[in-house]
Amino acid sequence: MKGEKYLFVVSGPSGTGKDTVVAKLLGDHPEIKKTVSATTRAMREGEVDGVSYHFLSREHFKEALDAGGIVEYTCYCDNYYGTLRSEVERHMKACQPVILVIEVEGAGNIKKLYPGATTIFVLPPDMAELERRLRVRGTESEETIQKRLRRAETEIARSADYDEHVVNDVVQDCSDRIHDIIRNRLMQSDE
Ligand code: 5GP
Numbered sequence: 001m002k003g004e005k006y007l008f009v010v011s012g013p014s015g016t017g018k019d020t021v022v023a024k025l026l027g028d029h030p031e032i033k034k035t036v037s038a039t040t041r042a043m044r045e046g047e048v049d050g051v052s053y054h055f056l057s058r059e060h061f062k063e064a065l066d067a068g069g070i071v072e073y074t075c076y077c078d079n080y081y082g083t084l085r086s087e088v089e090r091h092m093k094a095c096q097p098v099i100l101v102i103e104v105e106g107a108g109n110i111k112k113l114y115p116g117a118t119t120i121f122v123l124p125p126d127m128a129e130l131e132r133r134l135r136v137r138g139t140e141s142e143e144t145i146q147k148r149l150r151r152a153e154t155e156i157a158r159s160a161d162y163d164e165h166v167v168n169d170v171v172q173d174c175s176d177r178i179h180d181i182i183r184n185r186l187m188q189s190d191e
Pocket of ligand 1: 011012013014037038041072073074076081082083084101102103105106107
């Protein structure tokens with residue numbers, strides 16, 4: 001589909017700091033946008049409905065899915081997360097680079113649907129640092145932290161399928177590296 005080169009998928013284990021990196025990137029380069037996903041997870045402190053996510057009940061999520069409004073979705077640690085078709089297509093049509101921050105299964109599905117999309121995996125410096133970052137965040141219970149750490153191991157094992165890999169050691173450096181990837185891709189033709 002025309003416009004696929006404008007799609008950039010960013011994944012990384014929970015706690016790797018990918019949201020911070022992407023926030024830095026968007027702040028430095030306002031021409032780059034980010035899709036707002038739908039989720040059934042509870043809102044965290046500081047999150048805003050319609051900005052962080054579209055927070056939906058399970059019933060509303062299913063309705064959107066049945067109506068074809070969700071291009072990919074997954075169940076992640078007992079909650080549903082999905083990319084809205086409208087979010088992806090409006091940026092492709094406008095020839096505007098857009099980032100989807102989604103987990104590995106969704107990334108694979110986006111790549112199948114839009115082969116011209118670029119997938120980028122953000123790695124933590126090491127697993128001990130990942131666990132430390134998850135705990136410092138202080139937003140999850142011990143049970144959820146353990147679930148997210150187990151999920152991190154399987155996600156890292158699947159990261160070989162990604163087009164690009166970046167390590168989040170220093171936020172600014174990692175954000176700059178992703179920006180280089182985006183700039184290089186936009187200079188290529190739209191296949
Ligand atoms: P969190 O609960 O920490 O906000 O997100 C949990 C995981 O779900 C993260 O890896 C995040 O990237 C992923 N995620 C967020 N939105 C979507 C989505 O629309 N689709 C998929 N497949 N994953 C998502």
